[in-house]
Amino acid sequence: MADAITHWNDVLLKVIRQVGGAPGPITRGAAMMHASVYDAVNSIAPSPYRPYLVSVPAAPNASIEAAVAQAAYATLTAAFPTTTVPLGEILADEINALPPGPEVAAGESVGKHAAAAMLAARHGDGADDTAAYVSNPPAPGDWRPTGSGDAAGPYWGHVRPFCIPTGQSFRPPRPGGYAYKKDMLKSSEYAAQFNEVQRLGSAASVTRTPEQTEIAFFWANDLDGTYKPPGQLFEITRAVSEQRGLDIVENARLFALVALGMADAGICAWDAKYDTSLDLWRPETAIHLAGSDGNPATHENKKWKPLSKNPATGKHFSPPFPAYVSGHATFAAAHAAVMRRYFGTDNVTFTAKTEDPNLPDCVERSFNSFTEAARENARSRVYLGVHFQWDGDHGLISGNALGEYVYDHVLRPVGAC
Numbered sequence: 001m002a003d004a005i006t007h008w009n010d011v012l013l014k015v016i017r018q019v020g021g022a023p024g025p026i027t028r029g030a031a032m033m034h035a036s037v038y039d040a041v042n043s044i045a046p047s048p049y050r051p052y053l054v055s056v057p058a059a060p061n062a063s064i065e066a067a068v069a070q071a072a073y074a075t076l077t078a079a080f081p082t083t084t085v086p087l088g089e090i091l092a093d094e095i096n097a098l099p100p101g102p103e104v105a106a107g108e109s110v111g112k113h114a115a116a117a118m119l120a121a122r123h124g125d126g127a128d129d130t131a132a133y134v135s136n137p138p139a140p141g142d143w144r145p146t147g148s149g150d151a152a153g154p155y156w157g158h159v160r161p162f163c164i165p166t167g168q169s170f171r172p173p174r175p176g177g178y179a180y181k182k183d184m185l186k187s188s189e190y191a192a193q194f195n196e197v198q199r200l201g202s203a204a205s206v207t208r209t210p211e212q213t214e215i216a217f218f219w220a221n222d223l224d225g226t227y228k229p230p231g232q233l234f235e236i237t238r239a240v241s242e243q244r245g246l247d248i249v250e251n252a253r254l255f256a257l258v259a260l261g262m263a264d265a266g267i268c269a270w271d272a273k274y275d276t277s278l279d280l281w282r283p284e285t286a287i288h289l290a291g292s293d294g295n296p297a298t299h300e301n302k303k304w305k306p307l308s309k310n311p312a313t314g315k316h317f318s319p320p321f322p323a324y325v326s327g328h329a330t331f332a333a334a335h336a337a338v339m340r341r342y343f344g345t346d347n348v349t350f351t352a353k354t355e356d357p358n359l360p361d362c363v364e365r366s367f368n369s370f371t372e373a374a375r376e377n378a379r380s381r382v383y384l385g386v387h388f389q390w391d392g393d394h395g396l397i398s399g400n401a402l403g404e405y406v407y408d409h410v411l412r413p414v415g416a417c
Contacts, residue, residue, distance in 0.1 A: 011072065015029070056113040062110055095108070235353060240350050283323070308386050378395060
């Protein structure tokens with residue numbers, strides 16, 4: 001059954017579907033909403049946990065639902081100023097549905113103050129930097145546009161994180177441990193990964209199994225109009241919350257931890273994508289230009305296309321940013337780490353859904369642990385033809401360490417070290 005937290009999470013997903021775009025701004029807005037909602041709830045309900053930013057003095061019996069609604073509304077409108085989702089109408093409906101009385105106004109006041117603290121904290125965080133991607137003429141191994149758009153979010157690794165010290169705090173090592181790109185391209189490890197994705201990730205693959213094709217699209221959600229990869233992870237969060245019977249106070253903390261972890265995962269992944277000398281090309285480019293990589297074990301195929309596809313246009317595409325590391329894997333691992341720590345176990349069985357338009361609405365997949373789902377999510381990107389395996393492997397490592405850090409450092413019990 002929905003409570004105010006899951007209701008406004010549903011509103012957030014509507015906004016994500018409508019605004020689309022890269023995952024960085026999506027996860028930033030989600031963290032702003034859920035963390036301010038947590039502070040609002042934490043200010044009213046007796047709680048053994050510290051606030052994220054602020055504890056607002058609350059009148060007796062202040063309405064938690066009114067506080068949640070106001071905090072969510074104020075942060076969503078600020079984070080997604082172009083949305084056409086009628087947030088004002090949704091807010092009015094929520095407030096009008098509450099029993100009238102001073103408790104409602106008291107709750108609204110708490111929500112407004114919690115949101116104001118969040119907006120002040122995020123002012124000037126670098127999210128509005130729209131600088132274009134600048135690079136030298138691309139050399140072998142360098143990312144370059146693949147026809148799916150200009151570089152998305154080249155500045156996002158510089159955005160001030162919500163929890164971790166800097167965007168570089170969980171930067172992964174270079175793939176294969178090679179200090180120089182030219183040595184990596186000539187390596188047997190690169191050839192093995194190149195040939196795997198060329199075989200399994202091709203639109204015309206004859207070796208990819210039907211289940212692997214389903215897995216590829218199940219976790220994709222790359223297209224605008226879907227709830228994107230972060231939205232899918234929020235849906236899993238809700239499914240497990242309902243399964244475990246969490247109340248509104250417990251949900252406020254769970255969703256805030258998940259949102260904060262994913263927001264910083266986006267910053268971490270985009271730092272790795274753009275802010276080193278790697279900026280690794282996508283498999284699509286690598287296969288088209290294999291004659292330039294200096295590796296005799298790779299073979300060029302200029303007609304190769306990834307499985308990834310927009311069914312509305314029939315066009316196959318790669319996401320418009322460098323391959324290393326996988327954002328999907330980093331988000332999934334951060335989510336899994338937070339969920340494991342919150343519930344005190346990885347052994348949780350749940351069923352997940354997808355909004356990718358390449359699959360029917362009824363497709364579901366079930367998992368016996370958060371880690372199992374994260375690993376499949378990472379692996380799916382090879383089947384989709386848009387990543388090498390080490391993109392996912394190191395995304396999982398960085399995301400897991402980041403998620404553990406977030407859980408250990410924010411929204412902690414009062415009195416904990």
